Amino acid sequence: MTVEELKELAEKETARQKQYKHRITYCSAAGCASCGGGAVRDALAKTIKAHGMEKDVELAGTGCMGLCGEGPLVRIAGDGTLYQRVDETVAARIIDEHIVQGKKVTENLVDTTGPFFSSQVKIVLENCGNTDSEKIDDYIAAEGYDALAKVVTEMQPAEVVEEIRKSGLRGRGGAGYPTGLKWGIVRKAQGDQKYVVCNADEGDPGAFMDRSVLEGDPHRVLEGMAIAGYATGASVGYIYVRAEYPLAIERLRLAIKQAERLGLLGNRIFESQFNFRVDLRIGAGAFVCGEETALIRSIEGKRGRPRPRPPYPSEKGLWGAPTLINNVESYANIAPIIRKGSAWFASIGTPKSTGTKVFALAGKIRNTGLIEVPMGIPLRKIIFDIGGGTPEGTTFKAAQTGGPSGGCIPAEALDLPVDYESLATVGSIMGSGGLIVMDSTSNMVDVAKYFMEFCVDESCGKCVPCRVGTVHIHGILQKISEGRGTTDDLALLEELCEMVKETSLCGLGQSAPNPVLSTLRFFRNEYTELVTTPDGYVPAGTTTEQSPTR
């Protein structure tokens, strides 16, 4: 394939879509599929056929449209009407009334002018809700693979790295390491064979951003990886994806096949000397494999156990070769940066955290779903404007970011801008983007215990602080939550948390105490209410009587 052929293909597809009078898109991602999305698609297709309008109406299954709690969702592309909680009857009415008679089905309308939509900026999710997730032509018509064409035919690898560096993009997996810097290190590393790895082992409970990107726009990730391959001199890429995401795996397999058939992956891409192929590796349910050295082990077919760094994977990674590891969302940002320029990207967000971040909003919040917001947006805006606040009758208590590695952010810190540094000041992390809202009914000691139980289960057992420490922290939390704890236990808990944090081998252990430490910091009264002094008295300063029950 040449650049001209790519342009031709895009034009042909645009012309084909213009033949239709209407384009109806329905969410085909896992969220809507799990609440009857398949039946809605069939009902839409059936009614279109009944009206004999197959040549006038195009039906396309797209990626996540955001409002996952109100699915299944159907969108009329022409006027942007969005319908929620669509079932088979409503689907038929959408065709009968909206398409045929031009009357909107008012009962199921979503107000698309509200803050849920107006406060969002879509870069990573720009195609979700618009292009068909299973058609490469649709992606190409939406400027897909343009960035790869530009890079391969017009730019030197060093220029690509420089462009990414200038954009200020930082790793979206959680730690926020500057992506351009990482690319530069791998590019300069010595080695005949280099690898590009996409970390799609989204293990944080409550996070489904990467899943939605892979299901909704798999080609965007492939394109980002191919550009990374060109920039770093790698010819092989691996996507390590969770086995729990069967739909994402299926879509990726299909996308790789489609891209190979068109010569957008494989040998001599755009008739250059650049070769790049992508393989899929399926995880098998181990949270620790999200850690990069453990992930490498797992791709090599071994137990996913981390090893000490340095050497970092950028020097010695997969089979000892220099390896670039980025997260799904990081790769998804690459193509737009190349297409629109680093200056455009850097103008979004804050100077130190540029661009946007995708969050999965869940928990005790009205609008659950997937959102993309510019970095630096206040947390209050995310939770109360976009999320619509907590359900009626309850008040906001805490927002949990970063999963088991993150912390709970209290109501006092709601005006905090969401960027890497600010979240760190309150003892949490950006994390991969799960944002769980807790209201007055949540007990914070229980929340800490819940996360610690997770870490006990998921600790790989290689280093002692993590393997033994997490078990003991969990034991103390159990004791406290049952009302058997003393003030000595609290002191021990804090000491133990610091120790596990300081001495564990990898990120899992180092961050495992975060939920405990952050709840101790902001919700200490919930702990002190449950403990007594070692000789059995209620400690001074506790207003309520000893109340072992929650």
Added chain:
Amino acid sequence: MPPTTQEKAHPSGDNRFKLLDRAVTKHQSRGDALIEVLHAAQGIFGFLDNGLLIYVARALKLPLSRVYGVATFYHFFTLKPKGEHTFVLCTGTACYVKGAGAIQKAVEHRCGVKFGQTTPDNKVSLVSARCVGSCGRAPVAVCDNDVAGKLTPESAAAKIDQWQNVPGEVAA
């Protein structure tokens, strides 16, 4: 331990081994494809018993300790057969906040076994998952590949009843 396997046709005459051989060939019998091959094996046989692990070890020319180590390290692989139906409860944070704990209790009470176990009549396996990614519909359980969202302890228990009370002979 069942008898060991040999290089060519499987002595049991079980045709499923041919499917497994195909997966091995697809990865050129490379040791680094171990996890992929175990996925294929579990997909074909439902669970990994000792004989199967030995077969995989031979096919990929890996020490059995490595195959066993990998199979037991990852939660996804199971060395025991599953029940007729599986109830996979999501225990992710969103589901936890929305009351997965109460559902867990209700389901365990109804089945009389804990999560991670199968009922003695082999009807229902209770499995817990870390997060199935349908947080918008929390609390969620995957009942035989069907995602059931916005569960209550009652609706979850009803699901179990439906499986346990409808044995083969009662069709109506």
